[in-house]
Amino acid sequence: xxxxxxxxxxxxxxxxxxxxxxxxxxxxxxxxxxxxxxxxxxxxxxxxxxxxxxxxxxxxxxxxxxxxxxxxxxxxxxxxxxxxxxxxxxxxxxxxxxxxxxxxxxxxxxxxxxxxxxxxxxxxxxxxxxxxxxxxxxxxxxxxxxxxxxxxxxxxxxxxxxxxxxxxxxxxxxxxxxxxxxxxxxxxxxxxxxxxxxxxxxxxxxxxxxxxxxx
Amino acid sequence: xxxxxxxxxxxxxxxxxxxxxxxxxxxxxxxxxxxxxxxxxxxxxxxxxxxxxxxxxxxxxxxxxxxxxxxxxxxxxxxxxxxxxxxxxxxxxxxxxxxxxxxxxxxxxxxxxxxxxxxxxxxxxxxxxxxxxxxxxxxxxxxxxxxxxxxxxxxxxxxxxxxxxxxxxxxxxxxxxxxxxxxxxxxxxxxxxxxxxxxxxxxxxxxxxxxxxxxxxxxxxxxxxxxxxxxxxxxxxxxxxxxxxxxxxxxxxxxxxxxxxxxxxxxxxxxxxxxxxxxxxxxxx
Numbered sequence: 001x002x003x004x005x006x007x008x009x010x011x012x013x014x015x016x017x018x019x020x021x022x023x024x025x026x027x028x029x030x031x032x033x034x035x036x037x038x039x040x041x042x043x044x045x046x047x048x049x050x051x052x053x054x055x056x057x058x059x060x061x062x063x064x065x066x067x068x069x070x071x072x073x074x075x076x077x078x079x080x081x082x083x084x085x086x087x088x089x090x091x092x093x094x095x096x097x098x099x100x101x102x103x104x105x106x107x108x109x110x111x112x113x114x115x116x117x118x119x120x121x122x123x124x125x126x127x128x129x130x131x132x133x134x135x136x137x138x139x140x141x142x143x144x145x146x147x148x149x150x151x152x153x154x155x156x157x158x159x160x161x162x163x164x165x166x167x168x169x170x171x172x173x174x175x176x177x178x179x180x181x182x183x184x185x186x187x188x189x190x191x192x193x194x195x196x197x198x199x200x201x202x203x204x205x206x207x208x209x210x211x212x213x214x215x
Numbered sequence: 216x217x218x219x220x221x222x223x224x225x226x227x228x229x230x231x232x233x234x235x236x237x238x239x240x241x242x243x244x245x246x247x248x249x250x251x252x253x254x255x256x257x258x259x260x261x262x263x264x265x266x267x268x269x270x271x272x273x274x275x276x277x278x279x280x281x282x283x284x285x286x287x288x289x290x291x292x293x294x295x296x297x298x299x300x301x302x303x304x305x306x307x308x309x310x311x312x313x314x315x316x317x318x319x320x321x322x323x324x325x326x327x328x329x330x331x332x333x334x335x336x337x338x339x340x341x342x343x344x345x346x347x348x349x350x351x352x353x354x355x356x357x358x359x360x361x362x363x364x365x366x367x368x369x370x371x372x373x374x375x376x377x378x379x380x381x382x383x384x385x386x387x388x389x390x391x392x393x394x395x396x397x398x399x400x401x402x403x404x405x406x407x408x409x410x411x412x413x414x415x416x417x418x419x420x421x422x423x424x425x426x427x428x429x430x431x432x433x434x435x436x437x438x439x440x441x442x443x444x445x446x447x448x449x450x451x452x453x454x455x456x457x458x459x460x461x462x463x464x465x466x467x468x469x470x471x472x473x474x475x476x477x478x479x480x481x482x483x484x485x486x487x488x489x490x491x492x493x494x495x496x497x498x499x500x
Contacts, residue, residue: 051220052220053222053497054221055222081294082294083296083359085289086287086288086298105280106285108297112229113361115361117361117497118225201498202498207360
């Protein structure tokens with residue numbers, strides 16, 4: 001099992017800045033990350049914290065699909081945090097993760113409409129995928145989510161705290177996802193970001209996402 | 216779920232009628248209170264403005280996923296416009312209640328009056344908070360960088376202007392009750408000016424959006440030829456702007472109709488602005 005080792009405690013005295021690089025040349029659009037996220041986090045029906053968008057480009061006979069995995073970017077200056085009227089959405093100082101305190105969330109949707117990446121979701125009533133009743137898995141998993149509160153990708157914070165990589169990274173069969181500490185120059189993530197020509201999604205907004213796409 | 220897995224322009228689905236009604240009622244109440252103070256209108260107008268803001272707040276509570284946690288919404292006034300708005304509304308409800316109360320028989324024993332120093336201070340606070348109640352919804356929307364049609368400095372101006380226009384509309388609607396103390400002519404003239412100014416502002420707002428990016432242009436398309444076009448063209452422009460202008464100018468005896476049209480147009484305007492909000496799509500290549 002892949003681990004993230006020393007970065008958990010902050011490798012160079014600075015608080016870690018967890019981030020991810022997504023190699024668009026390696027992504028095949030298999031949605032393994034989408035399913036791994038679903039299984040790991042047990043998100044309610046219709047909610048995908050991580051998903052791979054696709055788009056058709058070109059025309060026959062040169063038509064092809066391009067893929068773009070999207071998820072919370074854990075921005076350094078996240079637009080979703082200041083608009084939250086209760087402080088339920090917050091950036092955790094110790095590792096720069098953007099998280100949600102469900103107990104404080106009033107369900108006003110302000111963070112959802114403020115997020116430029118469309119990666120925040122409102123949990124509805126806890127209905128399962130298979131009719132009225134919940135499966136054993138759903139019964140267990142949905143206990144984590146309060147209905148009518150906002151939820152989103154946490155970079156699998158529960159796994160990070162155990163020194164493990166997020167489920168999507170561990171699952172990706174092509175190695176398109178690289179997770180690590182952006183504040184650690186020696187991390188695999190920093191190296192790949194230095195070596196390639198990455199771009200941050202909607203960098204023009206000044207949100208400084210902790211997510212880099214490698215093209 | 217195919218919809219969520221393709222790159223496309225997507226309208227926001229989060230805020231709809233309930234938020235539109237709240238924005239409408241809050242703005243209406245704030246604007247009406249300003250006119251109440253400005254023209255020293257009867258106390259029933261002040262009470263109505265207070266009632267509108269309170270009802271707007273109740274409607275907003277219905278929109279929340281967890282209304283019983285709503286008290287938490289005052290926690291972030293230094294960053295969140297919703298938080299600021301809640302504080303403005305609370306301040307308005309308290310100060311305007313205290314300002315109006317001595318004018319009511321039930322509270323005539325209160326030791327201040329609108330003309331005393333305490334009453335004047337309350338009047339200033341209530342007026343300022345009414346102004347902020349009418350103004351803040353535009354800032355709530357313009358704080359969203361994800362939706363270009365909202366993320367515009369014009370929106371607070373437009374919403375404030377709409378609030379004043381709606382307030383003039385409600386005064387026209389109530390004119391047969393004889394509450395306006397011979398001020399109907401002045402109010403009618405102001406209504407014409409405000410409706411005209413609103414029309415110019417809306418046109419300018421749409422023109423700016425039309426020359427902006429893809430998502431902003433899509434918002435305009437929604438309003439001009441998309442699903443919202445009927446509501447926008449017939450409701451906001453025709454019923455909410457053209458008809459009341461014509462009625463006030465040429466058929467002054469039917470200002471009640473003009474008032475009703477202005478109110479309907481104001482509500483539909485909020486709805487159209489909310490529903491035409493389109494997110495910037497992901498740049499995939």
